[in-house]
Amino acid sequence: MVGQAYDTKNSISATNPTKKVGLSPDSIINLDQGDPTIFESYWRKMGDKCTTKISGTDCMSYFSDVGNLCWFLEPQLSDAIKGLHRTVCNAVTEDRYMVVGTGSTQLFQAALYALSSPSGNESISVVCAAPYYSSYKEETEFLQSGLYKWAGDASAFDKDGPYIEVVTSPNNPDGAIREAVVNREEGKLIHDLAYYWPQYTPITCPADYDIMLFTFSKSTGHAGSRIGWALVKDKVVARKMTKFIEVSSIGVSKESQLRAAKILGVLIENCKHFGTADSNSFFGYSQGLMTKRWEKLRDVVKNSQIFSLPKYPKEWCNFTGKYTESHPGFAWLKCKEETDFEILLRSQKILTRGGERFGVGRQYVRISLLSQEEAFNLFLERLSAIKGQGIISDENPL
Amino acid sequence: MVGQAYDTKNSISATNPTKKVGLSPDSIINLDQGDPTIFESYWRKMGDKCTTKISGTDCMSYFSDVGNLCWFLEPQLSDAIKGLHRTVCNAVTEDRYMVVGTGSTQLFQAALYALSSPSGNESISVVCAAPYYSSYKEETEFLQSGLYKWAGDASAFDKDGPYIEVVTSPNNPDGAIREAVVNREEGKLIHDLAYYWPQYTPITCPADYDIMLFTFSKSTGHAGSRIGWALVKDKVVARKMTKFIEVSSIGVSKESQLRAAKILGVLIENCKHFGTADSNSFFGYSQGLMTKRWEKLRDVVKNSQIFSLPKYPKEWCNFTGKYTESHPGFAWLKCKEETDFEILLRSQKILTRGGERFGVGRQYVRISLLSQEEAFNLFLERLSAIKGQGIISDENPL
Numbered sequence A, B: 001m002v003g004q005a006y007d008t009k010n011s012i013s014a015t016n017p018t019k020k021v022g023l024s025p026d027s028i029i030n031l032d033q034g035d036p037t038i039f040e041s042y043w044r045k046m047g048d049k050c051t052t053k054i055s056g057t058d059c060m061s062y063f064s065d066v067g068n069l070c071w072f073l074e075p076q077l078s079d080a081i082k083g084l085h086r087t088v089c090n091a092v093t094e095d096r097y098m099v100v101g102t103g104s105t106q107l108f109q110a111a112l113y114a115l116s117s118p119s120g121n122e123s124i125s126v127v128c129a130a131p132y133y134s135s136y137k138e139e140t141e142f143l144q145s146g147l148y149k150w151a152g153d154a155s156a157f158d159k160d161g162p163y164i165e166v167v168t169s170p171n172n173p174d175g176a177i178r179e180a181v182v183n184r185e186e187g188k189l190i191h192d193l194a195y196y197w198p199q200y201t202p203i204t205c206p207a208d209y210d211i212m213l214f215t216f217s218k219s220t221g222h223a224g225s226r227i228g229w230a231l232v233k234d235k236v237v238a239r240k241m242t243k244f245i246e247v248s249s250i251g252v253s254k255e256s257q258l259r260a261a262k263i264l265g266v267l268i269e270n271c272k273h274f275g276t277a278d279s280n281s282f283f284g285y286s287q288g289l290m291t292k293r294w295e296k297l298r299d300v301v302k303n304s305q306i307f308s309l310p311k312y313p314k315e316w317c318n319f320t321g322k323y324t325e326s327h328p329g330f331a332w333l334k335c336k337e338e339t340d341f342e343i344l345l346r347s348q349k350i351l352t353r354g355g356e357r358f359g360v361g362r363q364y365v366r367i368s369l370l371s372q373e374e375a376f377n378l379f380l381e382r383l384s385a386i387k388g389q390g391i392i393s394d395e396n397p398l
Helices: A004-012 A036-047 A075-088 A101-115 A132-140 A218-221 A233-248 A254-274 A282-302 A341-347 A372-385 B003-014 B037-045 B075-088 B103-115 B134-141 B216-220 B235-249 B254-274 B282-302 B339-348 B373-384
Strands: A050-054 A097-102 A124-126 A148-153 A163-168 A186-194 A210-214 A227-232 A315-317 A322-324 A330-335 A364-368 B052-053 B098-101 B125-128 B148-153 B163-168 B188-194 B210-214 B227-232 B316-319 B322-324 B330-335 B364-368
Touching: A036 A282, A050 A254, A050 B254, A075 A097, A075 A227, A075 A254, A097 A101, A097 A233, A097 B339, A101 A132, A101 A163, A101 A186, A101 A227, A101 A233, A101 B235, A124 A132, A132 A148, A132 B235, A163 B364, A210 A218, A218 A227, A218 A254, A233 B103, A254 A282, A254 B052, A254 B254, A282 A372, A330 A341, A341 A364, A364 B188, B037 B188, B037 B282, B052 B254, B075 B098, B075 B254, B098 B103, B098 B235, B103 B134, B103 B163, B103 B188, B103 B210, B103 B227, B103 B235, B125 B134, B134 B148, B210 B216, B216 B227, B216 B254, B227 B235, B227 B254, B254 B282, B282 B373, B330 B339, B339 B364
Parallel strands: A124 A148, A124 A163, A163 A186, A186 A210, B125 B148, B125 B163, B163 B188, B188 B210
Antiparallel strands: A050 B052, A097 A227, A210 A227, A315 A322, A330 A364, B098 B227, B210 B227, B316 B322, B330 B364
């Protein structure tokens, strides 16, 4: 997801709130990664309620809960996550095994390991409908595993035999609500539900799939904690995912687990106290932020002539009790002119991720809408200034 | 390292200080893993000085330091680690790149990735002299990577071409001070220095190798934090290790990094304040604990007739300014009788790790000496009761 972060060191504070230097007309705005710093203002309002204190002797052991299949999962985090899903009604947690990971990134790889067969003659194909999250390909391919191999766009997949299909809903990069597309008997599914939260999309029903992945990063904005969780129906699969995390990192940071439990506790309490749609509840507040950003962005795009955005239907949201439309964490922007859109935007000092990384054409880019306010506004200003063919220049690309 | 922790759920508190239920004559003592809870008492003495407070808005971003090659490394952790090595004089940090990992376990895998070649026709061999740390084999093999393959005992390795040799010093499981054994031109070395700290072994010189791995678990006993670090000479290697951690988990828990920085800060301060060998300094205290355990263990072994332990020479320790001998975190115990030693001990409700996992014979076991006091004492009691052939029984193995 982060791409070549170290190559963007001159792109400053858009993605690095700890080093605020202020943005100038020369600043590069990095909207390549989905760094969710937009939600920081809500947590600042909560003040000390969210402060986590960890003493020198807390959590020294590798073990969190030796009686649990996922022996490195802190019980208080498990409880908080179940409470969160019960509050939001976005996933079934009853009779599921929970596996915690170093972000849902590690859990995706744990799921590939768990669903593949070490004694198989052939590595299992991994597919996802294009446009697909660019990191799936990279995570599947980087170690040249003999267990699994990336096979690209699920819509074009026609090989017989077992396969793994990743279903991302809402989809990263384009925000679409998705279902599996291959639908063959030997298919195994991983549902990546990182963005299935009220600030991004209407919650139409509790998700109920074999393997569901969620992440603290996208639910509350705490990306630095690297906490993800999987809800898994099958015990053997959950055990193999746990084994993967044991071999790759001997569990998951206890400090992050304790802090995530604390913050989710405050979030759940505020939902009860303020009501789900109230701007003092986290989801009410964050939905308000996302709605405003999408309104501003749609205005700029409407006036542009050359850009377009996906449209999202209004759906009934069980959480807010209202008809709402999706406000995804990324804009999936299309340029109607024949151009390499990522390069065009880079010439305007806006870093995005081009369509080819997602298995489609170069007329698309994915743009993070989760940056801090200043970066978002400067991005809109620069986007407004792009006026069709005249602006497209190969000179001075950064 | 943890093995099948979820299968040992009846082995209770020896490895799980958060669930103290007390040990009874029926309790299974789990000394399979090296869970370093022995040092908890020191950190309890330090009281609030080690408490880390993390507010709801701290460290929300993926990024810690965009100007650094390892962009997810918190600068305060980097500073504390450099301060620690300067204090202990156990490793050269000048002109090195530092890469933080989710334990040194993740960094070992990052190093394999960094030292192998994606375009190579053949996967690179990974070797380590037997007895070798059992997890190296598992970590190298579990994904059936096409980049690298486990080739076993370095002493028996005679294949031409590039290879990776892991040098563990002091060695896990047997505490020996080691150097590379293959010594051919196309070799690349990973030095695992997890136990190169004054409580385990004399610090004879600052280590100065291409890739050096350390871990918070074994230096201070904070295994639950999952913090390791690598000191790397070559920029390209450090960049590839960083890339591995980016793809596998998008960085490392910031909460753990902040807490590790805090605790290392207190440790360094106490070394200055109390003097290195003083029992109020961490290393003075922990060296005292390890020395006592080894004395008690050697007494039992001396009286046993059938067991033996390695001997360690006295060496000058630059840190304490004394001649000291090694007191490793594991006992590498040999049974002189023809038996499967792991099964023999299991019949006495002592869980250990048998020699075959380390590439040698079944007459050896590795026993953690880092458990809590109660478990250690009960272990000694049970070990003393084993009196040669008569005790060896196949009845009632757990």
